[in-house]
Amino acid sequence: MAHGFKSSNQNFIFGPWTVKAVKTHIMKSKDIERLADEMQMASLPEMLFGDNVLRIQHKDSFGIEFNAKDALQCVNNLQDSVKVACAQEWQESRSDCEHSKEVVKRYDWTFTTDYKGTLLGDELKLKVIPTSDRIDMEKLKTREQIVFFEEVLLFEDELHDHGVSMLNVKIHIPPAVYTDPNEICQYLPLNLLQCEKLEFPENMSESQITETPQTTGPEQT
Template sequence: MAHGFKSSNQNFIFGPWTVKAVKTHIMKSKDIERLADEMQMPSLPEMLFGDNVLRVQHKNSFGIEFNAKDALQCVNNLQDSVKVACAQEWQESRSDCEHSKEVVKRYDWTFTTDYKGTLLGDELKLKVMPTSDRIDMEKLKTREQIVFFEEVLLFEDELHDHGVSMLNVKIRVMPSSFFILMRFFLRVDGVLIRMNDTRLYHEADKNYMLREFSCRENRMSNFQHIPPAIYTDPNEICQYLPLNLLQCEKLEFPENMSESQITETPQTTEPEQT
């Protein structure tokens, strides 16, 4: 963790939406162990930011948020997803933890998650529908003023010095839209690199969001001609990871919303910090 880290709690108003980004300190070991017991997992990431959250919520209460605890609920805690020699070594290194003294259980020690966010709201909720519509990435590449940007780390683990497993989420808000990217990045040294991305895009005059979830993976044995320096850069290594899965969804607004509630002119206020 960087020296001089300061907790932050930001709220940014974008039309009928409130963007909330909370960044605070890593959970204490005893709290991580207690949570592992509750989730029935032998172990959790070493650096777990259980109170960090990125939330986008409509004034009618529906919306979506991204947090570490819900992400870890999507980890397969019944089996290993990567079977390598160091996996057993890594698990045994944590066998003296209070919650795993009796037996070192098999589980996904890489913390691979297919989490796509947590839908908010009780009576009103976003309706998830499959779609063939795609996020216009070329449009996102055009130069447009960014009125708010934030990146939130949810968890990170160095896999007992055998690589890294990390989940973070970032948002950028433009005058007419917002774009969210949540990325799970896994590097098991000498074995593979895996990347699960969730992209969410909303234009202010639309009554829906577009969400794309993709899974990419490649074994390091296929990287002979790739400079090792880029193994640690998700943006660079991405082009060398074949696409294994793509899910496109439309997150439709509740049907009983009025036109004015959908098309309310976005505001570009300064973020409120606490």
């Protein structure tokens, strides 16, 4: 983290909903090693923010949150599916070396994850279902007041100088940092398209879900 970083714990309340954003320091090396053993992973990201969380929760306890530990649970720790360009050359140059023939535990060293969040709640819970709905891009272009913005970093790793792997989550992104999807899509190959949406628990009325928004602003603790 940058010099002078201070931990923060923010709560933003709107109607029956509370957004909680917790940002704190990187986990210590010994704690990362212990967690790697618990998760049976050969390695974890160099910069792991195990206590960081972004949570959106209804007053009836259901909601969704994003945290690093659950995200890493979705990493394939049995397969190293990505090979760098120099891997084959390195292997051939050491074909006669005894140590090069030793079996090394395989794992996805890029920490690629399909984590979509952790659902909260016991009796009441959001439901994930496939959908053909798409985000209304025109609505996103509307210049409205940003009442709350936060970005929470979950983990980052420089991948031994072969690039950077980073997982973070944002809410209410300011227009200044919008990326035009019509421009960037021509440079990015489509590997997977999977659309889902969250349905509120059954038997809940619209008034229970929304209620009258309060005017309480962000709180810093």
